Amino acid sequence: MNQQLFTDGKAYERLMGRWSRVAGAAFLDWLDVPKAMRWLDAGCGNGAFTEEIFSRCAPAAVSAIDPSEEQLAYARSRPATRTAEFRVGDAQSLPFADDSFDVGIMALVISFLPEPDKAAAELRRVVRGGGWVATYMWDFAGGGSPVYPLNKAMKSLGWDAALPPNPMASGRQAMQASWEKAGLEFVETEVIRIPVVFSDFEDFWSSTTMPVGPQGKLIDRMSADEKKTLCARLHDEVPAAADGRIAYEAFANAVKGRVPSGS
Ligand SMILES: C[S@@+](CC[C@H](N)C(=O)[O-])C[C@H]1O[C@@H](n2cnc3c(N)ncnc32)[C@H](O)[C@@H]1O
Numbered sequence: 001m002n003q004q005l006f007t008d009g010k011a012y013e014r015l016m017g018r019w020s021r022v023a024g025a026a027f028l029d030w031l032d033v034p035k036a037m038r039w040l041d042a043g044c045g046n047g048a049f050t051e052e053i054f055s056r057c058a059p060a061a062v063s064a065i066d067p068s069e070e071q072l073a074y075a076r077s078r079p080a081t082r083t084a085e086f087r088v089g090d091a092q093s094l095p096f097a098d099d100s101f102d103v104g105i106m107a108l109v110i111s112f113l114p115e116p117d118k119a120a121a122e123l124r125r126v127v128r129g130g131g132w133v134a135t136y137m138w139d140f141a142g143g144g145s146p147v148y149p150l151n152k153a154m155k156s157l158g159w160d161a162a163l164p165p166n167p168m169a170s171g172r173q174a175m176q177a178s179w180e181k182a183g184l185e186f187v188e189t190e191v192i193r194i195p196v197v198f199s200d201f202e203d204f205w206s207s208t209t210m211p212v213g214p215q216g217k218l219i220d221r222m223s224a225d226e227k228k229t230l231c232a233r234l235h236d237e238v239p240a241a242a243d244g245r246i247a248y249e250a251f252a253n254a255v256k257g258r259v260p261s262g263s
Pocket of ligand 1: 016017020024042043044045046047048049065066067068071089090091092106107108109112113
């Protein structure tokens, strides 16, 4: 498990919270499930996406799990998610009985799992027949992650870019195969594109190097000289607009499927 990568809810908010909210909202719109459903948010982290479930889907109830107690503490502090049940858990071995939910999702989690197929099967198990199982993840292999420019700059220096442990699990075909293998029906995939905008280079650098995800942790361990070299290379990779802003597009893949009725 990689919960040690994401243990600081506040730092995660600065690194990814704002992008995950925009992408998460687009994912929920595409999912388009009725109101008043019982939701499971597996790998909820600091609750950024959980908040979106409350604000967009009018859920009847939300349960959320994550391996990181520190992230959960931040999630519990959000006023919008106060009625959610947050508990420690692993998406590959969910601490819930069969058919406990109407909708089971994982937002930006699948590439952190050693066994994504197990998580798909577990989500199917805990969702009732006729319910929905879905996930979305930045397209790491295709260069869609908001931190892709940082990875590209590191590679161009001949340095190893830090990727999540299972980047290929975020591919559109891999997601489709995983959902079909879990026995889900009406499986569909989608590409979610979002603009990523920073007020200036300093905002971009300080946000993308927060020592919370794989890249940030790696950069945190670099010498001052290495950081300076990387910063200069990154400056070349992502030219600023006339007003100083840094803007590019991030993209994620999403998959959804229905649990067969009567199963
Ligand atoms: C990039 S964060 C996404 C958080 C949140 N879902 C969001 O959309 O903002 C990835 C999360 O996956 C969690 N995670 C890692 N391994 C996991 C596992 N085996 N089961 C469930 N969650 C896991 C991490 O603790 C982290 O909170």
